[in-house]
Amino acid sequence: MIEATILIIDDEPPIRRLLDITLSAQHYRVMETGTARDGQIAAAMHPPDLILLDLGLPDEDGQALLLKLREWYSKPIIVLSARNMEEEIVQALDHGANDYLTKPFRTGELLARIRSALRVSRQEENNPVREFGNLRIDLVARQLRRNNELVHLTATEYALLLLLVQNEGRVLTHQFILREIWGAPYSTQSQYLRVYIGQLRKKIENNPNQPVHIITASGVGYRFSGSSL
Amino acid sequence: MQNRSNTTAQFISSIVSVTGVGSVCYLFSDFIGYRSVALILLLTVSLLAMRLRLYPVLLAALLSALIWDFFFIPPRYTFHINSYEDVLMLAMYFIVALLNGVLTARIRFFEKLAREKEAKHQTLELYDTLFDALSHELRTPISTILGASDHLLSEDKNLPDKDRKSLVLEIMHASERLNLLTENLLNMSRLESGFIRPKADWCDLSELIYTVVNRLEDSLSTHRIQVSLPENLPLVKLDFGLTEQVLHNLLINAVKHTPQNSLIRISAHAQQQQCTIEVSDSGNGFADTDLPHIFEKFYRSRNAGPGGVGLGLSIAKGFVEAQGGTITVESLPGTGAYFRISIPAELNYLKPENDD
Structure with a gap:
């Protein structure tokens, strides 16, 4: 079994060691660098399947590096940040990060996010039927089945679900979702998003109060998780 | 900026009070002797000295002396003074008014020093309790982490798996405690620095x-x-x-x-x-x-x-x-x-x- 290659760009040796041990134990190939410059070179020489990027690097702002990487690198980038600032996280997501974790994070959580991000980037884009645990979405018939029962979705609900599903594992900011579904003039009208997310959860989650598919990223946005544990 | 406008306000209130009291006395100048007016003005300056800073009070002293001289001491409406007694009175009036201002200012200066000293004392006391609590809160989990990891590293063959796991759990709980403390300290400093701008x-x-x-x-x-x-x-x-x-x-x-x-x-x-x-x-x-x-x-x-x-x-x-x-x-x-x-x-x- 060939596991994916993961590039770690973090200036803290203990964190790199921890990540190295954790990821190697899961049979990922690990490359690690401690500076933005080395990270960029490593990524260009041996393009990895996923990058774990720490935002606080000694030689260059992590956000700037993120922008540079996104000029050519399209596979998942998960941002690690020691500062739990909503603005910084939203900026990283706007700059093309797929997901973020704030330090300290649990390795279990990290591995779940990595799996989810890699799963998506490998997925067959052309498969018209997508399955997530007890959910089955038929993209051609525009139908959702939950536990094999047809679930009626309104046009907006379906559009929202589709957007989330097509960006599985990726944190979508409130603004982004509002622009995509309701259009630019609505990008600050978050009340629509709140109501429709609540509504959608009632239709697709087993327990809408403990959602496993539509995950809240506090103050930032929403993330669709395909696995239903 | 605020300080400057505050100072201006003090000068204005000094001028307004003295001229105001002077005008009232002027209205009744037919009924009260001009020497009583001196006492009334002196009282006004003393009251101002309790509230205002030094320079506004000095201005009040000077202004009230001039008002008294010009409007009240005969011959009225000139700065000329007829009797030597009145010259002496005016000189004494001015000196007493000045002393009043200076002494009150000094008293307030020492009061301020005493208040600052008290505040400093309270801050120090707060820091003491804070450092006591903090060093305890930091050292306890750190001791746990150091002790437990020491033990795990010693490769004690007799250590049953069950205990090994509970040592690891101790490390985890201690780290969680440190994490919570760090979060709280960071949040508190965000609050203290006024950095919080709610985004509704x-x-x-x-x-x-x-x-x-x-x-x-x-x-x-x-x-x-x-x-x-x-x-x-x-x-x-x-x-x-x-x-x-x-x-x-x-x-x-x-x-x-x-x-x-x-x-x-x-x-x-x-x-x-x-x-x-x-x-x-x-x-x-x-x-x-x-x-x-x-x-x-x-x-x-x-x-x-x-x-x-x-x-x-x-x-x-x-x-x-x-x-x-x-x-x-x-x-x-x-x-x-x-x-x-x-x-x-x-x-x-x-x-x-x-x-x-």
Whole structure:
């Protein structure tokens, strides 16, 4: 079994060691660098399947590096940040990060996010039927089945679900979702998003109060998780 | 800037008071002797000296001397003075008025010094308690981590797997404690620096409450959690992150101070531009002597167990007040503590339309 290659760009040796041990134990190939410059070179020489990027690097702002990487690198980038600032996280997501974790994070959580991000980037884009645990979405018939029962979705609900599903594992900011579904003039009208997310959860989650598919990223946005544990 | 406008105000009030009192005396100058006017003006300057700074008082002294001389001392409406007695009076008036101003200013200067010294003393005392509490809160988990990892590294062959695991668990719990403390200290410094600018946005209260409850799943597992929300709860416009942290701190507090398996209730409602979240527990509540102080920084109630430096609740209060809200606590014997957060917020009863 060939596991994916993961590039770690973090200036803290203990964190790199921890990540190295954790990821190697899961049979990922690990490359690690401690500076933005080395990270960029490593990524260009041996393009990895996923990058774990720490935002606080000694030689260059992590956000700037993120922008540079996104000029050519399209596979998942998960941002690690020691500062739990909503603005910084939203900026990283706007700059093309797929997901973020704030330090300290649990390795279990990290591995779940990595799996989810890699799963998506490998997925067959052309498969018209997508399955997530007890959910089955038929993209051609525009139908959702939950536990094999047809679930009626309104046009907006379906559009929202589709957007989330097509960006599985990726944190979508409130603004982004509002622009995509309701259009630019609505990008600050978050009340629509709140109501429709609540509504959608009632239709697709087993327990809408403990959602496993539509995950809240506090103050930032929403993330669709395909696995239903 | 503010200081300068304040000084200008002082000069203006000095001029206005003296000319005002002078005018009133002038109106009655036919009924009162001009020497009584000197005493009235002197009284005015003395009163000003109690309130104003040195230079405005000196101005009042000078101005009142001139007014007295020009309008009252015969011959009136000239600065000329006929009798030597009146010259002496005027000179003495001026000196007394000046002394008045200078002495009062000095007294106030020393009072200020004494106040500053007292404040410094209180700050030092606060720092002492703070450092005591902090060094204890930091050293305990660090000792645990060092001790446990030392033991694990020693490769003691006799150490059963069960103990090995419990040492690792100790390391984990100690780290969590350090993490919580760090979060609290960072949040407190955010509050103290005035760095908090609430960003109100539409929130689904149910989503907010369950996000906190789900995230705290592990910590709350020792207790029973009951969430009761009314149907048709409107959306409320408030800062999701700050409000989340408030609820987080209240729940951590409730878990820490109530016996295992006891019930913690969370409820919320919103009406009339007001959003209310309530957290009540079925513990022993707070002692009457603790109640007025529990939101104070670094205050820890007498019967609080180990752990904590008394920051959680004061951060909760700070985050609620940053949003213009209030937090109150009640405690009745036998019913536990009851926290109530009220935040003024726009409400929205938006319903998803049937769009097909």
